[in-house]
Amino acid sequence: MIKYVTYKRVSTQEQGRSGLGLEAQSTDIQRYLEHSAEKPYKVIKEFVEVLSGSDDSRPELFKAVQLARKEKAILLVAKLDRLSRKVSYIATMMEDKTIQFKVAVLPQADNFQLHLYAILAEQERTFISQRTKAALQEAKARGIKLGGLRDSTANLNKARADKALIFAKSIENVVMPMVKQKMSLGAISRALNESGIHTAKENLWKPAQVSRVIERLLANPSVRSRKPQVISAKPR
Template sequence: MKYVVYQRVSTKGQGESGLGLDAQERDIQLYLDNYVNDYSVIGRFTDIVSGKVNDRPELTKAIALAKESKATLLVSKLDRLSRKVSFIATLMDDKNLDLKVAQMPHADMFQLHIYAALAQQEREFISKRTKAALKEAKARGVILGGLRRGTEQRNEATKAQADHRANHVFPMIEAFRAKGMTLKETAQELNRLGIETARGGNWYASTVRNVEQRMAP
């Protein structure tokens, strides 16, 4: 089985530090080692650009090589391709392109499409919740002007996103903990399932504990 690996990070800093790329490379290698018997990686491509931008030269090269070589395009997570469900749907409709997502090794094209749509809905909800939080802050008399405005906006947006994510993931954490799993084991399971934290990162024992504390009555 031949694979073309595509990776994407949003900022130059992530690209230079390797932090974002290291995590993607880890997930891709886990997929190849555990779900593929015999494989060869015939190309690796990386873009440093926002997931909202569809015009990505390295992705274009990766897709062309995959189709030309009858290889599978492999990404670590679906949002590395794009954050737009319409763009992902276009790729999935291409009969000459085979696509695999490392973090969802058994998912077929239909399941990936549904996941992309749900992820986009969640991002849209977070955006609306953030705007509502800013409106509430203004009603409480918070001064949103000049440099203070930017600071308050960031703080309110971060809190709103953290609250939403905590509400979303807490039932799973609660279920894992009820089974006797430790904070560390719970974090590992959330990472295995491909569930991100509010900041889009990996889970650790400390972040699981923070969610539990945030949701405590």
């Protein structure tokens, strides 16, 4: 019998947010067990942590790893970034011959692919942060006020639209190449989720949200000049 130890994590900020909550992780893990796990199997224990993924000193993860080692069980997480957001930590786990782990949303991925996913996700998160900061500085230089209360609904809506465009532009280099490849909205949302790139509110992507980002980008002059001739907008 194959034994599993499951580990789920949410940060303090992510608690209660749809998509990154414990319920969504439980769903991903259960789907893996039903469709991808070797039979028969048994989940011997579940561990839950409320702590940032950038902090590797996580007591519940330590307990989960220790139990998996002791029971020769597979450590199962919903997504790679639930284990850690650091490539170095993922690499260390892969090199440890005393522990085996699986990622529910990437059931067929081998160690090389998981390492590549971790590298790309960490790199893109860094790029997004840098592009967002640059866009905020540019907006500030133009006199756009993005924080605090507004004097009117119109101003509030304008501030929200500015924030939405800034975020859209921060992921332009990720989204638009997929649009040019005529990928569907559903395929793009899955690719973003599997890469650990989340929405502006740190939720998982849905086709409708991807569509709004694309619309904002194509309505922006700097992006419109590079507009692809054909866009696949039908979610699968």
